Amino acid sequence: MIQQTNFEVIIVGGSYSGLSAAMSLGRSLRQVLVIDSGLPCNRQTPHSHNFITQDGEKPAVISAKAKLQTEFYDTVQFYNGLAVSANKTDSGFEIRTESGKVFTSRKVLFATGVKDVLPELDGFTECWGISIIHCPYCHGYEVKNETTAIIANGEMGFEYAKMISNWTKDLRLLTNGKSTLSLEQTKMLLKNNVTIIEEEIAAAEHQNGNIQHIIFKNQSKIAVKAVYFRPPFVQHCPLPEILGCELTEQGLIKTDIFQKTNIPGVYASGDSFTQGRSVAMAVSSGSFAGVAINKELIDEDFN
Incomplete structure (x- = not known):
């Protein structure tokens, strides 16, 4: 049971990108909460490829190992559940879960991916x-x-x-x-x-x-x-749009080169902001987002 409710960073989405960001931030001594509903987009895919050291591994095995390694850092906590609302506050952000639990943070990273819209064809x-x-x-x-x-x-x-x-x-x-x-x-x-x-x-x-x-x-x-x-897709999570994050013409979260959205303090990583949809690319973008967020926190506090 999580007793703490205020964090420096909340990561919404605990798959490859979110876990990678959590590790970067946890190792940077940041108080991090990962909120995850447990529905990765590749949950039906039998094997992951083109990711060195993990080529041919089952996606669920990769994410389970990643979570186990991230849990090693006592700076990172996990909440199993669905984030259903997000609000800007004077000090940062407030994220509410489906169960009614409320968490606050200075920064938010959306690593929520996209949802493919498959044709209604048998099989x-x-x-x-x-x-x-x-x-x-x-x-x-x-x-x-x-x-x-x-x-x-x-x-x-x-x-x-x-x-x-x-x-x-x-x-x-x-x-x-x-x-x-x-x-x-x-x-x-x-x-x-x-x-x-x-x-x-x-x-x-x-x-x-x-x-x-x-x-x-x-x-x-x-x-x-x-x-x-290549099916059409929508954002897996509506919260970035609810907060006011801009989307590209393709329906991806629009960011700058540091993966910052147009909403100060809100970042994106993984499939939610890039067309490069692979486990390796998701891990890379999560790690980069973690570094970028930590740099912004350091800049804010070093005065």
Whole structure:
């Protein structure tokens, strides 16, 4: 049970980015509280890759080890629960949890990530993060040279197909309706043996999340081993916007180079502010945010 209610820094979000920031701040002798509801966006992904010393490890194992190591520092405390409101006060910030617990701090870091908005297609959610994937740097090696589909259209579809062709030449671009590719883009894709399919998608046929076929609304289907897809997303936590934090056109929290938002004292890290969605990048941005926050606290107190 946490008795202390006032901290120097509250971190909302206790996954890779939040834990990394907590370690940086805890080692800087800051009184830190991490509030986490326990729903990381990659909770269905079986393995994490492209992160040295942790390549191929289960995401839950990485976060559990990170939390255990962060708990070593008595300057860091944890609260398991959902933060539901955030307010600016004369001395900093007030964060209220779903259970009614109220905590205050001088600074706040949002490491809350984003929530993918998946299409309402049978089998899609079950395959997400397993065989329907978004990042070739995270998962491409494991499905290299396999029969692969890409769900995208227009400029994004062209660039996505061009990128994925580095990992496999057996590619189908599914535009999920009429293609909006330019004539030049279409010719270039066909020249590089990318099949373009304009049928609307109905479902993903799979076994335990491992995709087998994409089924179209006309009842035809194609066999695939992997699918790349970049879904739209929203902020996982509404509190940054409630506090007045600006978002970019892409829906990410807008920050400066020090990961400070437009609201003084509020920072962002991890997937909530960058399109670089990987465990390694989340850890890096969390560590950087911790350093930046500590520097601001030092500057304020050294007078």
